[in-house]
Every structure is written in C-alpha cells, then in structure tokens.
Amino acid sequence: MKKIIFLDVDGTLINYEAKLPVSAEKAVNMARENGHKVYICTGCSKAEIEQRDFRTMKLDGMIGANGGYVEDQGEVIMHKSLSKDDVKAIVNWCNEREIGFYLEANSGMYINDYYIKQGPEALAKYVLGKGKKIDDLAKFKAESMNQYIHLQGEDLYRDDVNKVSFVLRSYQDHLDSIKDFPNLVANTWGGKDEQALFGDLGVKGITKKHAIEVLLDHLHASKEETISFGDAKIDLSMFECCNYNVAMGNGGKQIKEAADYITDDVDEDGLYNAFKKLNLI
The missing domain is CATH 3.30.1240.10 (Hypothetical Protein, Haloacid Dehalogenase-like Hydrolase; Chain: A; domain 2)
Structure with a gap:
C-alpha cells in the first residue's frame, strides 16, 4: 500500500539551524519516486517555508500555520486566517x-x-x-x-x-x-x-489533526494509509489521526511517549533511517 507521509519541519525534516540534512532530502525524493505522497505539516506559514533551502527536494503539498492552511499539488484546499x-x-x-x-x-x-x-x-x-x-x-x-x-x-x-x-x-x-x-x-x-x-x-478549532482530515477527504484517502513524523507536543494532534507515528530522537518526552517508533536525531539521519525501516525507500 502506498503511504501518505506527514512531516513536521523544524526538528524533524530540518534541524534547529534550519538546515536540511542531505539524507532527509534523499529519503523524501526516494519515497516519492516509490509512489508515496509526502506533505510537510508545520506551524510555519507559506512565506517562511519558501525561505527554506530544500535544494532538490520535492513535496506533494503542505499543511501550514499549525493546520490553518492546506495545499495539494499547488491547489489551496483550505485557508483559515485571523480576522x-x-x-x-x-x-x-x-x-x-x-x-x-x-x-x-x-x-x-x-x-x-x-x-x-x-x-x-x-x-x-x-x-x-x-x-x-x-x-x-x-x-x-x-x-x-x-x-x-x-x-x-x-x-x-x-x-x-x-x-x-x-x-x-x-x-x-x-x-x-x-x-x-x-x-x-x-x-x-x-x-x-x-x-x-x-x-x-x-x-480556534484549527489543528494539524483537522487539516490532515481535510486533506485526506480531498484525496479520498483513509487513515490506514498515513504515517506522521514529529518532535514536539504540537505534533500530538497529528499523531491522533495518523495510523503510524514516528518521533524524532531529539523530540520531547510527550511526543516520544505517544509514538509507535522513535528514530534517531534529525542530524543523525533520523528521517532516512525511519523511512528505510518502514520500507518507504
């Protein structure tokens, strides 16, 4: 079964210096080549993400603003902003x-x-x-x-x-x-x-969980197809609605306790190692 993968950004996909590990870039590109879909699921807004250097890494879309913005293949699926x-x-x-x-x-x-x-x-x-x-x-x-x-x-x-x-x-x-x-x-x-x-x-009412549910509905996909990766308690709502959840080794106590699997630190090829373990690459 092809998977839909949700990646937190800071501390998960990139390190705390906003640098993308080469192994993470490789993992994402290989997973997409294998037919899996990969979305970032972040507290950042699109302008902040566009300032990141993702090099040759490609994504299927993004959930931003902790769930306030959902985009798939360049199409805006949902956008909730403050008045x-x-x-x-x-x-x-x-x-x-x-x-x-x-x-x-x-x-x-x-x-x-x-x-x-x-x-x-x-x-x-x-x-x-x-x-x-x-x-x-x-x-x-x-x-x-x-x-x-x-x-x-x-x-x-x-x-x-x-x-x-x-x-x-x-x-x-x-x-x-x-x-x-x-x-x-x-x-x-x-x-x-x-x-x-x-x-x-x-x-109010905007969470990563809600945004993922909106995106899955748009994709006509089910929870059983989902895997999420996170490092902080803000990612707990993402874990609530995904089938399998991975915490980064550098993550906090709460996210590790809620995870199905704990991988290595973001700077120790954590994302790549988890993708490999889960047969995504």
Missing part, C-alpha cells in the same frame, strides 16, 4: 506590553519595533537550547532578521494573518493571552524540553 479585528487586538495587546511579535502570513512575516531587539535574543535561545552551537552570535542575530518585514502603526493591522507569534517575557504572558483572547487558540513553543520562549495565537 483583521483579531489581528488589531493582538497587535495593540503586544504593543501595550512592549512585547515583540511577528505576524505570520503567506505573503510574509511582519514584525513590530520591539521584535527587532527581542526576536534575535529569543531565536538564539531557541537554537542554543536545542543543543546547537552558534559560532558568531552577533552575525546570527543580524542574519536572523533577514526573513522579516518591519512595519509600524496601522500597517500591522492586516487581514491576511494566519497566526501571531510573540516573545514571552515570562510564562505569564502566555497565561494572559489565554485569558484575554478566549476566542482564539493559544500555544507556546521554544527551546530545550519545549521551554516556552514564544507564545502564539491562532484561529
């Missing part, structure tokens, strides 16, 4: 608290004034917390900002935003976001052992 009023409320909430944020849209990633200083610091903690080294910290921080577009004032009140990520000064910011935005879904993500470095706010 302009919700975006305005989040922007004002963050600015009043002097919290740096970025608006995640398919057209780009848009930041406020505070993110210019807070963003690079948080991103460095993210990479270092995952066990990676940063040889030139100043260079890393400068280059980390190249992916963003700086906007001010009402230009940040956009109607094309999938979700909003913001730097956590403390965990209380996340708890406050839950209280202040009950109509939205609030998550956290971050460094070692999933330390909360960022909070995010998105459309």
Whole structure:
C-alpha cells in the first residue's frame, strides 16, 4: 500500500539551524519516486517555508500555520486566517506590553519595533537550547532578521494573518493571552524540553489533526494509509489521526511517549533511517 507521509519541519525534516540534512532530502525524493505522497505539516506559514533551502527536494503539498492552511499539488484546499479585528487586538495587546511579535502570513512575516531587539535574543535561545552551537552570535542575530518585514502603526493591522507569534517575557504572558483572547487558540513553543520562549495565537478549532482530515477527504484517502513524523507536543494532534507515528530522537518526552517508533536525531539521519525501516525507500 502506498503511504501518505506527514512531516513536521523544524526538528524533524530540518534541524534547529534550519538546515536540511542531505539524507532527509534523499529519503523524501526516494519515497516519492516509490509512489508515496509526502506533505510537510508545520506551524510555519507559506512565506517562511519558501525561505527554506530544500535544494532538490520535492513535496506533494503542505499543511501550514499549525493546520490553518492546506495545499495539494499547488491547489489551496483550505485557508483559515485571523480576522483583521483579531489581528488589531493582538497587535495593540503586544504593543501595550512592549512585547515583540511577528505576524505570520503567506505573503510574509511582519514584525513590530520591539521584535527587532527581542526576536534575535529569543531565536538564539531557541537554537542554543536545542543543543546547537552558534559560532558568531552577533552575525546570527543580524542574519536572523533577514526573513522579516518591519512595519509600524496601522500597517500591522492586516487581514491576511494566519497566526501571531510573540516573545514571552515570562510564562505569564502566555497565561494572559489565554485569558484575554478566549476566542482564539493559544500555544507556546521554544527551546530545550519545549521551554516556552514564544507564545502564539491562532484561529480556534484549527489543528494539524483537522487539516490532515481535510486533506485526506480531498484525496479520498483513509487513515490506514498515513504515517506522521514529529518532535514536539504540537505534533500530538497529528499523531491522533495518523495510523503510524514516528518521533524524532531529539523530540520531547510527550511526543516520544505517544509514538509507535522513535528514530534517531534529525542530524543523525533520523528521517532516512525511519523511512528505510518502514520500507518507504
């Protein structure tokens, strides 16, 4: 039976320095040559994915924004975004608290004034917390900002935003976001052992699980055909609806406990080794 494979991106398909292991690229291309379908299933929006260097790797489509966007063979199957009023409320909430944020849209990633200083610091903690080294910290921080577009004032009140990520000064910011935005879904993500470095706010009811179900319906496919790969608790909803689930060796405790199989770390050919074990290649 040909499989439909869902891959988380950061920490699964690519490492925490946003680099694609050669073995992972090879595994994906070989699996597709064998007739399997491969989709990324990520918290990233399309603009962020388009900045990744996937070299010669080809995909059948993507689920983005933690399930808010579904694409198959270039066709948009589903797209749920925040209302302009919700975006305005989040922007004002963050600015009043002097919290740096970025608006995640398919057209780009848009930041406020505070993110210019807070963003690079948080991103460095993210990479270092995952066990990676940063040889030139100043260079890393400068280059980390190249992916963003700086906007001010009402230009940040956009109607094309999938979700909003913001730097956590403390965990209380996340708890406050839950209280202040009950109509939205609030998550956290971050460094070692999933330390909360960022909070995010998105459309309620949107999950990777829901998006996979939408895509399977579009493909007229069944759960029995699915395999998923992840490294973090945000991937648990993906595991709930797939037939077989693989956790990366670098993954957190919760995702490993929920997995059918634990492969090697992302930088130790984890994806390739799992594809081989499961006879996908």
